Amino acid sequence: MTSAVRNLYADFIRTFGNILFAVSLFVIWGILTLIGVIVDQGKAPSAYYASYAAPVARAILRLDFNNVYHSWWYVGIIALILTSLAVCTFKRVIPARLPALRPVKIEAIPLHATIDVASPVESVRGSVERFFAQRGFLVRNRDFGGVEWSFADKQNWARRGVLIAHLGFVIIAAGTTLYWAFGFSGVTAILTGQTVTIPRSGATIHLDRFRYRIDPIATKTGIVYQPIDYVSHVTASGKDGVARPYTIRVNHPINIDGTNYYQSSYGFAVRFALLHNGRFVSLSAPLYAGDTLKIPDTSRSIEFLRFVPTMDPQTKMPSPDPRIGNPAVALSLIQSGTSEGAALVLMHRTVDVGDGWSVRPQRYLMFTGLQYRYDPGVALVGIGAFVLLVGLIVSFYFLPARFYVRVDPHGDGAKVGLAATTVKGYDIFAEEFGALVERLRTALQSGG
Amino acid sequence: MTHGMPVDEILLVIAIASYIIGALALFGFFLSRVPFLRNLGATLAIIGAVAQFAQLVARYEISHIWPLLNLYGSLSLFSAMSVAIFVIFAFRYRLWFAGGFVLALAAMFLTYGVTWNEGVMPPVPSLQSYWAKVHVPIVVTSYAAFLVSFVISALYLTRYYVERRRGAAMMLSASVEADASGGATATLAGPNDGVSGWLASLPTLPQLDVLVYRSVAVGLPLLTLGIITGAMWAKEAWGAYWQWDPKETAALFSWIIYAAYMHLHTRNQWRGLRTSWVSVIGFISIIFCYLGVNIWISGLHSYKV
Numbered sequence: 001m002t003s004a005v006r007n008l009y010a011d012f013i014r015t016f017g018n019i020l021f022a023v024s025l026f027v028i029w030g031i032l033t034l035i036g037v038i039v040d041q042g043k044a045p046s047a048y049y050a051s052y053a054a055p056v057a058r059a060i061l062r063l064d065f066n067n068v069y070h071s072w073w074y075v076g077i078i079a080l081i082l083t084s085l086a087v088c089t090f091k092r093v094i095p096a097r098l099p100a101l102r103p104v105k106i107e108a109i110p111l112h113a114t115i116d117v118a119s120p121v122e123s124v125r126g127s128v129e130r131f132f133a134q135r136g137f138l139v140r141n142r143d144f145g146g147v148e149w150s151f152a153d154k155q156n157w158a159r160r161g162v163l164i165a166h167l168g169f170v171i172i173a174a175g176t177t178l179y180w181a182f183g184f185s186g187v188t189a190i191l192t193g194q195t196v197t198i199p200r201s202g203a204t205i206h207l208d209r210f211r212y213r214i215d216p217i218a219t220k221t222g223i224v225y226q227p228i229d230y231v232s233h234v235t236a237s238g239k240d241g242v243a244r245p246y247t248i249r250v251n252h253p254i255n256i257d258g259t260n261y262y263q264s265s266y267g268f269a270v271r272f273a274l275l276h277n278g279r280f281v282s283l284s285a286p287l288y289a290g291d292t293l294k295i296p297d298t299s300r301s302i303e304f305l306r307f308v309p310t311m312d313p314q315t316k317m318p319s320p321d322p323r324i325g326n327p328a329v330a331l332s333l334i335q336s337g338t339s340e341g342a343a344l345v346l347m348h349r350t351v352d353v354g355d356g357w358s359v360r361p362q363r364y365l366m367f368t369g370l371q372y373r374y375d376p377g378v379a380l381v382g383i384g385a386f387v388l389l390v391g392l393i394v395s396f397y398f399l400p401a402r403f404y405v406r407v408d409p410h411g412d413g414a415k416v417g418l419a420a421t422t423v424k425g426y427d428i429f430a431e432e433f434g435a436l437v438e439r440l441r442t443a444l445q446s447g448g
Numbered sequence: 449m450t451h452g453m454p455v456d457e458i459l460l461v462i463a464i465a466s467y468i469i470g471a472l473a474l475f476g477f478f479l480s481r482v483p484f485l486r487n488l489g490a491t492l493a494i495i496g497a498v499a500q501f502a503q504l505v506a507r508y509e510i511s512h513i514w515p516l517l518n519l520y521g522s523l524s525l526f527s528a529m530s531v532a533i534f535v536i537f538a539f540r541y542r543l544w545f546a547g548g549f550v551l552a553l554a555a556m557f558l559t560y561g562v563t564w565n566e567g568v569m570p571p572v573p574s575l576q577s578y579w580a581k582v583h584v585p586i587v588v589t590s591y592a593a594f595l596v597s598f599v600i601s602a603l604y605l606t607r608y609y610v611e612r613r614r615g616a617a618m619m620l621s622a623s624v625e626a627d628a629s630g631g632a633t634a635t636l637a638g639p640n641d642g643v644s645g646w647l648a649s650l651p652t653l654p655q656l657d658v659l660v661y662r663s664v665a666v667g668l669p670l671l672t673l674g675i676i677t678g679a680m681w682a683k684e685a686w687g688a689y690w691q692w693d694p695k696e697t698a699a700l701f702s703w704i705i706y707a708a709y710m711h712l713h714t715r716n717q718w719r720g721l722r723t724s725w726v727s728v729i730g731f732i733s734i735i736f737c738y739l740g741v742n743i744w745i746s747g748l749h750s751y752k753v
């Protein structure tokens with residue numbers, strides 16, 4: 001390695017191994033995350049120009065803030081966090097959390113004490129060891145240049161809590177990467193009686209029937225129409241080609257060959273009869289909201305705006321009741337690309353659209369909206385989440401602490417010097433340290 | 449009382465009244481250290497929380513509908529849990545003097561929750577899930593723990609800044625004394641007046657810091673578990689465990705802040721003053737995630753349908 005490369009490497013390690021740098025990355029990650037909460041995601045560019053001043057909208061689109069979670073910023077910051085995590089693990093966490101057994105300057109450690117005992121050094125050393133061992137400490141002795149030190153570790157195993165939490169985070173990241181690499185998802189609408197082949201999964205699904213239940217409920221602010229149930233009865237076949245009946249409802253997805261299918265929405269499509277001079281000409285394909293139907297030989301078309309399950313007979317307006325009563329469709333007449341106005345037309349009523357042409361909403365069909373998703377990373381994400389949680393609990397609820405003890409001859413007896421460190425500073429252990437030292441003092445001085 | 453209020457409303461009134469009177473008593477204790485006020489406040493805190501839990505049970509008994517799935521229910525649980533967690537901390541760590549703040553906040557959130565009471569409504573299909581029943585209490589309990597850490601951090605900061613001001617004042621008074629030999633010092637806050645006695649009766653800054661840490665250590669694993677159970681529920685209801693819905697994303701934001709708190713807390717120079725500020729910011733983000741997102745930003749999670 002040339003010295004320039006070595007310097008670069010040293011700088012990299014120093015930067016990525018710095019916990020304040022890691023926290024700065026967290027802050028950026030947090031800010032990017034928050035941007036996605038505040039700025040609507042995944043809308044058409046025009047929507048941003050409609051809600052923000054032009055320069056702000058331009059900035060949002062330039063910086064990908066309209067799709068921030070899939071932007072390079074977002075993926076990049078997580079990659080930097082993982083890099084920093086890796087460097088910190090080897091350069092900082094392991095050395096700090098699993099420190100070697102070394103002598104220390106006892107008075108330099110804030111939690112320290114000395115106990116004078118009248119007994120000989122060897123017996124005191126034995127008593128001290130027993131004292132800590134009885135309390136569940138791991139006691140180890142080492143000789144450093146003729147001075148014998150005892151190291152008593154409390155909950156030593158819990159020093160690995162941070163590593164476990166970090167490992168959990170890495171496993172979650174691996175699971176989400178698996179989905180990015182191999183997973184897929186999408187939505188599909190299936191009309192009653194229709195069969196759809198799902199892209200990539202290859203499954204075919206036939207919608208036999210869709211049912212929904214919505215109840216009117218009197219609340220303090222008036223009637224609310226509360227959805228109670230959405231159910232799709234389907235016949236589906238997977239790779240084995242065998243057709244089987246399934247029921248899909250919210251919170252009860254089905255699984256075909258590892259891909260899950262969920263109930264996500266529903267709606268109505270409408271077939272229109274086209275008439276010329278009062279005579280039936282043709283029946284349109286089912287139109288979904290937003291679809292248009294061209295009127296032959298003219299520059300006009302009608303746009304099917306939406307299906308209205310029930311029209312209020314008095315006001316002639318859509319009723320808020322989403323259940324089927326007096327169904328109608330909202331239509332807009334479009335002349336050379338511009339809307340000439342909208343109207344609410346009851347089912348089976350004919351409306352004149354000029355030049356002898358008329359249209360009639362003839363039939364409505366329900367469709368179910370299914371979301372499908374193949375995610376090979378789910379199990380890893382689940383395991384990672386569990387590992388992360390275990391790591392957090394170990395880190396927060398078990399406090400590894402180390403006592404450094406040396407027993408020196410002092411007059412006729414011995415002097416015990418003690419100091420303690422923990423992985424979370426000294427304040428958190430101050431009371432327990434004081435109490436343990438007092439108990440040790442009593443034990444040594446009364447035990448003789 | 450045959451034509452009186454339904455039992456759940458009676459319990460609600462008991463809870464709010466206990467919190468308000470309890471808050472006054474504990475504020476009194478905060479300033480005066482009269483033990484009677486502490487005992488009164490502690491008793492009322494316990495009565496209020498018990499009344500609230502009984503109220504939630506009563507609502508379930510009356511309607512047979514899980515009472516936590518709207519903003520009213522979840523705010524009720526939030527205030528009850530905040531008081532419950534605080535009571536546990538207060539018993540363990542002699543923290544009663546801070547109770548006035550917790551009870552006042554609990555009364556405020558509970559009263560605000562009542563304004564969202566629409567009566568009894570069955571849940572929408574996506575909420576009819578086992579996961580919804582476990583997810584909401586876990587998340588709300590984590591918010592409650594963060595409320596307690598917020599109050600303790602606020603006390604930390606108060607103590608820190610009062611001490612600093614007094615430190616400056618003492619230096620100033622010393623110099624005034626030197627200049628004018630007596631006289632002038634009487635008008636400045638001296639070291640032995642009521643305020644110092646009061647300060648001395650608070651836990652020390654390191655002790656307060658440890659308490660903030662301990663309460664965040666209750667909240668963060670719960671928030672993590674809450675996000676995990678929420679993801680499991682989302683997977684069942686909406687097909688994907690994570691959809692970048694504003695609510696889950698706001699929860700992730702709070703999680704990141706508290707994860708930053710935990711990391712900064714491992715550094716000696718950052719522990720205490722700065723981490724207390726991070727805890728305050730964390731709680732603001734929790735309130736944004738809890739209420740702000742529901743009210744200002746619509747998404748899959750919004751309770752208003």
Ligand code: HEM
Nearest residue numbers: 022081084085088092093096097162165169395707710714
């Ligand atoms: C940029 C990525 C990360 C880096 C560089 C990093 C680094 C560190 C370091 C250096 C420590 C302190 C070790 C010590 O002082 O002994 C630590 C502690 C810890 N980390 Fe991370 N970490 C990262 C991400 C995470 C994440 C995502 C979590 C999950 C919540 C996490 C959970 C913890 C926990 C629980 C502790 C122990 C805190 C305590 O005991 O008070 N870390 N981390």
